[in-house]
């Protein structure tokens with residue numbers, strides 16, 4: 174891994190995933206930048222810097238980051254990079270809200286990759302991932318019926334998934350589970366990506382119940398619990 178410095182973080186890049194050079198005039202509205210343990214997905218438990226972008230066009234019934242819908246502060250891309258570099262992390266996760274709702278998310282992702290971090294993107298699945306730097310691990314949600322936002326799924330994202338990407342279902346009830354199982358098979362998701370994640374909706378479905386269903390059907394998925402909620406009960410900034 175390249176040792177991240179302020180200079181190589183804020184420098185220009187010619188990577189094809191970039192949509193525009195990352196200049197100091199480019200800004201993003203940011204809710205918080207913080208250092209914690211990754212709560213989900215393949216790098217769960219690993220120390221990670223989170224960059225939470227403000228704003229989301231969706232309103233999932235179980236949303237746990239409503240505080241990121243509005244407000245925030247404008248940061249230039251080099252300023253974000255400097256803030257991230259103070260933690261000297263190996264892993265950086267860009268999340269939201271819906272990070273792709275702000276177009277400058279794309280040059281931010283490339284800039285963080287150029288700096289040598291292992292970068293992941295958490296996205297709702299409602300926005301196109303076409304311009305995402307191929308070095309980024311995309312964690313793509315597919316919204317289930319009980320989320321209230323199933324109609325927002327952009328299925329054109331599925332053919333552009335890369336082998337290192339992940340697809341996540343947050344499951345609220347048995348009907349959601351059946352729907353997720355159908356989508357898993359319809360798109361052969363487990364053959365496209367490294368991990369398909371089934372996560373019980375916190376406070377709505379017992380993890381043990383979901384585990385029983387997965388085992389009974391012998392599904393090729395990874396069940397996950399949200400570590401940050403178990404540890405810190407979803408406190409912002411943890």
Ligand code: SF4
Nearest residue numbers: 229231233236270297
């Ligand atoms: S996509 Fe994420 S941030 Fe947006 S409403 Fe749904 S759960 Fe909340």
